[in-house]
Amino acid sequence: DQQVKQNSPSLSVQEGRISILNCDYTNSMFDYFLWYKKYPAEGPTFLISISSIKDKNEDGRFTVFLNKSAKHLSLHIVPSQPGDSAVYFCAASGRGGNKLTFGTGTQLKVEL
């Protein structure tokens, strides 16, 4: 029972364009969402997060949008750079716990 879903295993975009990574969740108790980036042979690194009281959070080139009614969030990267090529994981947590539930990841490739 996958409570956090990333339905696109891979995404390819051109340098300078926008990358949009999507994530859906089924558990209505989730109220805090995070994105992590992972390079090969390294641990995941925290990228950006959003609380359910917001619908948008921005940090430089990275923006996360949350649509609670659709149980959907997305990560926008503008402009995309070759160094952004990595696997991106969406994660969610609910009240009362410090546990995260992760999606299966999306491999982003930014081409020159």
Place this chain on the structure above:
Amino acid sequence: DAGITQSPRHKVTETGTPVTLRCHQTENHRYMYWYRQDPGHGLRLIHYSYGVKDTDKGEVSDGYSVSRSKTEDFLLTLESATSSQTSVYFCAISGTSGRQGDTQYFGPGTRLTVL
């Protein structure tokens, strides 16, 4: 980067042997976690700790045990390794201040191969 180290970084072992992986943090964070990463499954929680000697099971805890005798160290033990436990194992830590405490910081990982 958060001060998290994992040892060993790579290990090859045989079915039926015991294996212990170590996670060490220098951040004095309360929470520590062990995950495994497998293709098609993302990161799945094995066990976590919310303080010294306080641990609980995660999503895929069968075949694994943990111990935390000091704030800085969290050990993951495979009592009798099986080929299905071949995976990449990540340790993570988090603090407790509000919802930002939900943000976990990961170690570099241990690649374990069970033959």
